[in-house]
Amino acid sequence: MAEDTENPPPAPAKAPIPWLPLGLVLLIIPVITLLLTEFFVIPRLKSSLVAEVRPASAEAPEPPAAEEESSDAHAAKTESAETGDHSTGKNKGGTVTFEEMISNLSGTMGTRFIKVSFEISSSDQRLSELVAAHRPRVQDAIITTLSSHTIQQIEAVGGRDGLRLALMGAINEALGEQVADHLYFTEFIIQ
Numbered sequence: 478m479a480e481d482t483e484n485p486p487p488a489p490a491k492a493p494i495p496w497l498p499l500g501l502v503l504l505i506i507p508v509i510t511l512l513l514t515e516f517f518v519i520p521r522l523k524s525s526l527v528a529e530v531r532p533a534s535a536e537a538p539e540p541p542a543a544e545e546e547s548s549d550a551h552a553a554k555t556e557s558a559e560t561g562d563h564s565t566g567k568n569k570g571g572t573v574t575f576e577e578m579i580s581n582l583s584g585t586m587g588t589r590f591i592k593v594s595f596e597i598s599s600s601d602q603r604l605s606e607l608v609a610a611h612r613p614r615v616q617d618a619i620i621t622t623l624s625s626h627t628i629q630q631i632e633a634v635g636g637r638d639g640l641r642l643a644l645m646g647a648i649n650e651a652l653g654e655q656v657a658d659h660l661y662f663t664e665f666i667i668q
Contacts, residue, residue: 571599573608574663578616580623582631582667591623591631594664597648597657607652618647628667637665 576594581587597604608615622643630636641660648657 571602571604573597573605575619577664578619578623580620582623582628583625584627584629589628590668591626592664592666592668593623593662595644595660595662597645598659598661599656600658601656604656607654607656611652614651615648618651619644622647631667637662 574594574596577592578594579590579592582589582591622640626640626643631640633639641662645657645660648660649655
């Protein structure tokens with residue numbers, strides 16, 4: 478009996494935890510998730526975003542430009558033609574229409590954009606002539622103003638009116654005189 482108390486019976490062996498399969502699963506699942514997101518989900522989201530933007534700009538193609546067109550003929554053509562150009566100047570007395578002005582929004586690192594179409598009006602009948610003469614400067618002023626605003630500024634109460642006033646100020650500054658009296662949005666999209 479002394480032998481039984483000195484050597485206790487061996488304890489049953491515990492089953493080893495399968496660390497290798499558990500470790501592989503914990504490493505493989507995040508890697509698979511990352512790869513699926515990077516190469517499947519994000520490209521699909523980008524292609525759907527591009528697909529939504531393209532039909533709107535493809536509806537009205539730009540007319541071919543003649544290289545040796547006189548400035549008077551070009552101004553008359555621009556005033557009377559209704560095109561899909563980003564800043565079509567249509568003569569409606571003292572009005573000019575800007576269509577599909579697109580810009581990235583500030584603070585979004587290029588992931589969000591704004592697309593607006595609007596009409597400016599003036600009591601001054603020279604508005605369309607001034608815009609045609611300063612078109613690059615006016616377009617730059619519009620894009621700069623749009624890209625300087627954040628989503629929070631635009632979506633705040635009175636944000637669109639603030640953007641409206643900022644655009645009118647930028648256009649008047651680009652034209653060099655206070656010509657634009659009113660600005661009316663005809664399209665306003667934040668994507």
